[in-house]
Amino acid sequence: xxxxxCNEHQFVENIRRLLExxxxxxxxxxxTLHDDAKYGPATMPDYEFKRxxxxxxxxxxxxxxxxKVPFIDTFHHNRMYEEGENLHSSSAxxxxxxSVPYYRVEYSVNVWGGTYFFPFDALFxxxxxxxxxxxxxxxxxxxxxIHVLRYNPPEERVLAINLPKEVMVFDVKQMVRVIDHxxxx
Amino acid sequence: xxxxxxxxxxxxxxxxxxxxxxxxxxVQEKRGEQKLKSISVLVPFEKVQSSLSEIGFLxxxxxxxxxxxxxxxxxxxxxxxETISVSEEIGDVYPKDPIITICGSKMTISKVVKSIGG
Numbered sequence: 001x002x003x004x005x006c007n008e009h010q011f012v013e014n015i016r017r018l019l020e021x022x023x024x025x026x027x028x029x030x031x032t033l034h035d036d037a038k039y040g041p042a043t044m045p046d047y048e049f050k051r052x053x054x055x056x057x058x059x060x061x062x063x064x065x066x067x068k069v070p071f072i073d074t075f076h077h078n079r080m081y082e083e084g085e086n087l088h089s090s091s092a093x094x095x096x097x098x099s100v101p102y103y104r105v106e107y108s109v110n111v112w113g114g115t116y117f118f119p120f121d122a123l124f125x126x127x128x129x130x131x132x133x134x135x136x137x138x139x140x141x142x143x144x145x146i147h148v149l150r151y152n153p154p155e156e157r158v159l160a161i162n163l164p165k166e167v168m169v170f171d172v173k174q175m176v177r178v179i180d181h182x183x184x185x
Numbered sequence: 186x187x188x189x190x191x192x193x194x195x196x197x198x199x200x201x202x203x204x205x206x207x208x209x210x211x212v213q214e215k216r217g218e219q220k221l222k223s224i225s226v227l228v229p230f231e232k233v234q235s236s237l238s239e240i241g242f243l244x245x246x247x248x249x250x251x252x253x254x255x256x257x258x259x260x261x262x263x264x265x266x267e268t269i270s271v272s273e274e275i276g277d278v279y280p281k282d283p284i285i286t287i288c289g290s291k292m293t294i295s296k297v298v299k300s301i302g303g
Contacts (some may be wrong), residue, residue: 007253008272009284010221017219045256045276048249102251120252122259154248157263162268162288164219 002114010144011107011118012161018111019164026170032161034074039123040096041065042088054128055147056087056098064090065098071147072133075101075124080138100124101151105159122159124151200207219267222294224285228301230273233283236300237262240293242269267293 006014018025041052042065049058058065065088073079078140081087081098088096101124108117127150134143234302242262250257256275261268267289274281287294 008285008286009223009225012221012286014223018222039251047258100212118252121250123249125248155246158246158270159261161286162270162278164221164288179256180279 004116006118028108028172030172032104035101037099039100040088051126073149075151122154222287225282227282
């Protein structure tokens with residue numbers, strides 16, 4: 001079964017053509033959470049990196065990123081980063097120490113034995129706040145003010161490809177296997 | 186003769202009744218009908234944004250996505266039950282051609298296409 005990758009424009013236009021042809025079809029959607037260090041602060045474009053500038057610094061894209069202030073990453077079990085700590089090294093761009101979680105979204109449609117799919121990753125939105133943290137050896141009973149990094153998942157409505165009501169979208173976990181009946185003939 | 190006349194009359198009335206009713210339903214369906222369209226044009230995002238706000242679409246939400254190995258900002262605009270998403274590549278890249286996906290009425294689609302010079 002051939003598998004064809006489309007971009008957003010191609011995928012939507014293909015759906016429109018199918019709708020106009022009155023062809024019956026089903027759109028599948030797979031949405032999975034990943035935190036596999038695929039995205040780190042060094043490789044982000046400046047526009048996206050600006051959202052992290054309160055807590056980290058870098059010279060330019062693909063330069064080493066350092067923590068500007070001590071902060072806690074709540075998404076990764078309250079991991080603590082020290083001031084000046086290397087968060088994403090320019091010599092190890094594929095292995096960031098500070099990883100950005102994301103949703104892997106895959107839309108696909110099967111027609112005439114072929115699968116046409118549009119995949120994309122949606123990054124979680126960073127939110128940096130200052131909070132008073134108490135307890136533990138580090139903060140003591142009085143507590144201290146510290147920067148806290150939170151990752152908020154993007155809303156489903158902004159991840160969805162908005163399709164007319166007559167298009168049925170099925171959520172799937174994974175396509176496990178393809179049964180090829182052609183060998184029976 | 187009289188019977189035939191009467192039958193015709195009844196048929197005529199019945200036909201008219203059904204025609205009117207069907208037309209009404211058809212018009213209602215047409216009003217709520219949603220169409221799909223995706224456009225990719227070499228138009229600055231600012232122009233797209235102003236065109237959308239002119240026809241009453243408001244920014245609902247944004248997300249950063251990575252597709253085709255590039256970073257994009259995906260913006261969702263909505264008006265009643267119609268939605269338009271605009272995906273624009275992040276950074277100083279050339280050519281910059283935002284992808285506009287419209288799920289709305291035929292009129293909305295033609296308005297957007299006209300306003301951005303598509």
